[in-house]
Amino acid sequence: MKRNVEPVKKILKESGYKYTKQRAKVYEIFLDNKDKHLTTEEVYNLVAKKDPEMGIATIYRTVQLFHKLGVLDQIAFDDNILRYELRVPSEGHRHHHLVCMNCGKVEEVDIDNLNELEAKIEKEKNFKIVDHTLKFMGYCEDCQHKIEEKAN
Structure with missing residues (x-):
């Protein structure tokens, strides 16, 4: 290769x-x-x-x-x-991540709709943004099912 x-x-x-x-x-x-x-x-x-x-x-x-x-x-x-x-x-920007707080699984997210927010921050704060990172903390589908099963 x-x-x-x-x-x-x-x-x-x-x-x-x-x-x-x-x-x-x-x-x-x-x-x-x-x-x-x-x-x-x-x-x-x-x-x-x-x-x-x-x-x-x-x-x-x-x-x-x-x-x-x-x-x-x-x-x-x-x-x-x-x-x-x-x-x-x-x-361009980095991709974002979903992080499961139960099992630690990390999944990449390629959706990036932050351009409007970046433009607003740059204008209001006079700050030139060159990159950002974003991670969402929560529970993956498997862990959600396990949590629901324990609750029942």
């Missing part, structure tokens, strides 16, 4: 960094897991399967650099564990 690594190479070069083998391996993990929200430890475990010599400190530094440069988005759900996912510039 051909991967498009040119965008990250360009971002690194423009910021004065090199696209090293270690950075390539971390980036490939995120490309291979586009629909997942990975912790740094999970990235380390996935990289270790391909390159057991790569240390966790290198993974931490690389993930932090990618986040700083806008390659990765950082997300904290209800458990306050930092997770990362690949940022897709063509999507």
Whole structure:
């Protein structure tokens, strides 16, 4: 499978960094897991399967650099564990998340109707918005059924 690594190479070069083998391996993990929200430890475990010599400190530094440069988005759900996912510039804003407060399931939501609200905030507060995050806390369908069954 051909991967498009040119965008990250360009971002690194423009910021004065090199696209090293270690950075390539971390980036490939995120490309291979586009629909997942990975912790740094999970990235380390996935990289270790391909390159057991790569240390966790290198993974931490690389993930932090990618986040700083806008390659990765950082997300904290209800458990306050930092997770990362690949940022897709063509999507504009990030997608939103539904987080089940019972089982911890996370579902992505691609609906974004906040443009009008953003415009109002920018005008009223003289604040230029470049991005936002939104998570909805509640109960997934399975947990709703379990809660209803317990109540009856």
